[in-house]
Amino acid sequence: MRAFTQHQGLVAPMDRSNVDTDMIIPKQFLKSIKRTGFGPNLFDELRYLDEGKPDQDSSQRPLNPDFVLNQPRYKGASVLLARSNFGCGSSREHAPWALDDYGFRVIIAPSFADIFYNNCFKNGLLPIVLEEKIVDQLFQEAEASEGYKLTVDLEAKTVVTPSGESFGFDVDDFRRHCLLHGLDDIGVTLEDAELIKSYEDQRRQTAPWLFGAGQ
Amino acid sequence: MAGKTLYDKLWDDHLIKQRDDGSALIYIDRHLLHEVTSPQAFEGLRLANRKPWRIDANLATPDHNVPTTDREKGIEGIVDPVSRIQVETLGKNCDEFGILEFKIMDQRQGIVHVIGPEQGATLPGMTIVCGDSHTSTHGAFGCLAHGIGTSEVEHVLATQCLVQQKMKNMLVKVNGQLGKGVTGKDVVLAIIGKIGTAGGTGYAIEFGGEAIQNLSMEGRMTICNMAIEAGARVGMVAVDGTTIEYVKGRPFSPTGDAWDAAVKYWRTLHSDLDAEFDKVVELDGADIMPQVSWGTSPEMVADVTGNVPDPAKEEDPIKREGIERALKYMGLQANQAITDIMLDRVFIGSCTNSRIEDLREAASVVKGRKVAKSLKQAMVVPGSGLVKAQAEAEGLDQIFMDAGLEWRDPGCSMCLAMNADKLGQGEHCASTSNRNFEGRQGFGGRTHLVSPAMAAAAAIAGHFVDVRELLN
Numbered sequence: 001m002r003a004f005t006q007h008q009g010l011v012a013p014m015d016r017s018n019v020d021t022d023m024i025i026p027k028q029f030l031k032s033i034k035r036t037g038f039g040p041n042l043f044d045e046l047r048y049l050d051e052g053k054p055d056q057d058s059s060q061r062p063l064n065p066d067f068v069l070n071q072p073r074y075k076g077a078s079v080l081l082a083r084s085n086f087g088c089g090s091s092r093e094h095a096p097w098a099l100d101d102y103g104f105r106v107i108i109a110p111s112f113a114d115i116f117y118n119n120c121f122k123n124g125l126l127p128i129v130l131e132e133k134i135v136d137q138l139f140q141e142a143e144a145s146e147g148y149k150l151t152v153d154l155e156a157k158t159v160v161t162p163s164g165e166s167f168g169f170d171v172d173d174f175r176r177h178c179l180l181h182g183l184d185d186i187g188v189t190l191e192d193a194e195l196i197k198s199y200e201d202q203r204r205q206t207a208p209w210l211f212g213a214g215q
Numbered sequence: 216m217a218g219k220t221l222y223d224k225l226w227d228d229h230l231i232k233q234r235d236d237g238s239a240l241i242y243i244d245r246h247l248l249h250e251v252t253s254p255q256a257f258e259g260l261r262l263a264n265r266k267p268w269r270i271d272a273n274l275a276t277p278d279h280n281v282p283t284t285d286r287e288k289g290i291e292g293i294v295d296p297v298s299r300i301q302v303e304t305l306g307k308n309c310d311e312f313g314i315l316e317f318k319i320m321d322q323r324q325g326i327v328h329v330i331g332p333e334q335g336a337t338l339p340g341m342t343i344v345c346g347d348s349h350t351s352t353h354g355a356f357g358c359l360a361h362g363i364g365t366s367e368v369e370h371v372l373a374t375q376c377l378v379q380q381k382m383k384n385m386l387v388k389v390n391g392q393l394g395k396g397v398t399g400k401d402v403v404l405a406i407i408g409k410i411g412t413a414g415g416t417g418y419a420i421e422f423g424g425e426a427i428q429n430l431s432m433e434g435r436m437t438i439c440n441m442a443i444e445a446g447a448r449v450g451m452v453a454v455d456g457t458t459i460e461y462v463k464g465r466p467f468s469p470t471g472d473a474w475d476a477a478v479k480y481w482r483t484l485h486s487d488l489d490a491e492f493d494k495v496v497e498l499d500g501a502d503i504m505p506q507v508s509w510g511t512s513p514e515m516v517a518d519v520t521g522n523v524p525d526p527a528k529e530e531d532p533i534k535r536e537g538i539e540r541a542l543k544y545m546g547l548q549a550n551q552a553i554t555d556i557m558l559d560r561v562f563i564g565s566c567t568n569s570r571i572e573d574l575r576e577a578a579s580v581v582k583g584r585k586v587a588k589s590l591k592q593a594m595v596v597p598g599s600g601l602v603k604a605q606a607e608a609e610g611l612d613q614i615f616m617d618a619g620l621e622w623r624d625p626g627c628s629m630c631l632a633m634n635a636d637k638l639g640q641g642e643h644c645a646s647t648s649n650r651n652f653e654g655r656q657g658f659g660g661r662t663h664l665v666s667p668a669m670a671a672a673a674a675i676a677g678h679f680v681d682v683r684e685l686l687n
Contacts (some may be wrong), residue, residue, distance in 0.1 A: 016540075017533055018412060018512055022652040027633050031280065031297040033254035033304050035365075051640075051658040054297050083533065085413040088446065089650060090631075091348040092252065093364035114416055114448050115348060115362055122366035172380060173236035186263070189374045192232055192240060196376055199231045199242055200269075209469035209477045210244050210341065212271055 002124035003182030008151040009078030020089035025098040039101030082109040087116025218487025222419040225359035244341040248275035250305035252346030256369035257308040268375040275316040283623035325599020328352040328566035335465025339481040351442040355435035357454035357484040383493040388424035391500040396683040399434030400666035403441040404506035408516040415447025426500035432461040433572035444513040453485035508664040510541035525549040559642035561674040564596030565630035568647035573667040580671035586619035587677030594621040596628040645673040
């Protein structure tokens, strides 16, 4: 996995709460058996005026001029500023894959849905929870000044605005450690293979009905 | 010291290692797989030259992409080549690694959250995961069950474990009795309406109280299925006689001495009387009316006797904007009566409501009646080949077809429209599925979430009606 230490990037404010993973990447694009190539279909139904189909050249499609990511000032944004309960709904990891493929590295919101939040960390994408009033302030600043960038430091657990104002955020130590070092967490778990085996052996004795296939 | 909740017990029984950083290694008893969220995980295994840790913990079936017609053609019947590749890829991966798969022509094929319980592959006390958020369904059996992403699918395949943070405990207690015509679906929609789609975020929810205890396993599964729509990855119901009776005699269920030992353990799977919850929400079952969702989020629900809300009366500006946006997308007017919403299609199916009891409820409403001429389509999609066979043995298929509903083959179907079953732009659908998000059932489609009985009643009327009037 790609490591994440620090990132400075242009901020795109998406002023809508309860953005679900169907909205982030609609179902017709989940038919791919790859992890890449979802970027052109990120927010497909909001971003384009027509109905998107898999394997289509999206560069020729009519854009929705009102959608935030279609505004020239947010071109190249890598920090998504969002509202509460971002990523609710389906567990599809295609949602962080699409955000990542588009070029986002950080998502800031007052709250995230649990499964989406977890999926982000597996893909080098950093979801940051900040208090609602801070997020409100960032929305105002990002909308007021073109080229508004935020600097995110995972080591220091801070988000710093262009004026130098710094906000701390919480992230659990294991996820932070894996992300900072780009660790393969399967490899980390397999370091405990002996523990897993001994747990399993004991369970075969105490709960034998959990083992063996059906008839 | 306070007693343990059901969630505490399940967590403690599967804890392999508590790490200093607050994370924990949890053992997974059962891993269910389907074609959409697994291909990249198998590919990851191959790239890292890893093998599945424990083959017999896995059970797979294709469900999201399968067609609900022409099933005698097997995989060749999948018209969309991209869908076909995904179903073929699941087959190849399961064959390569020796994982049991109920393939498209197998009578045991069906929606992954229907076949697990049906086979007894879902047993009380298990930890169960699947790359699908509706894995919470299995919590109805006193399991710790939740959806995971594809990276975690790979992690479980490779290690039989997950790295988890312990969640907080929430009790949702539904007291008293439910009224006639009020089902598990109405209960869970009412709960989501009350606590909101983020109300359960960070919590494992246990559903309890007299109304839940009186429900069948099908009703409990419907409720746990939609825990995720309240933001909770995990929904659970304590084990009781109903649970044990359901599990008995199924293909994967234990027998003989193992059965007796299992039952003894399963009987402990309930929250202790003195257990403490971080949050408790109570509802009175008698207050719950048949529910209909009017908006684009599962919390946007109303009693069938009620009206679409008026955004002008909402004080919170973000909520007001959400209501306005939803009404625009849904093509509805503020204050419109729910029973005035005209429908184009009716869908009875999905991992929420496609089990035998759901089909019986719907059939009892349409029996001897005819689907409204104004509808373009009304379809019933059973949850598995075995549910289909059972329904046909009971003559339910004939009741549906006589009334003018289509009787289809099993799969996820129009719940998320990855196969050919979908809504056209602007069409209103009474659907027994779980999500009414924009575009969920088809580009521009308008979903209204309801119970099977309410969907059946709506099919007859062509618009929403209070099913209780038809039951009298």
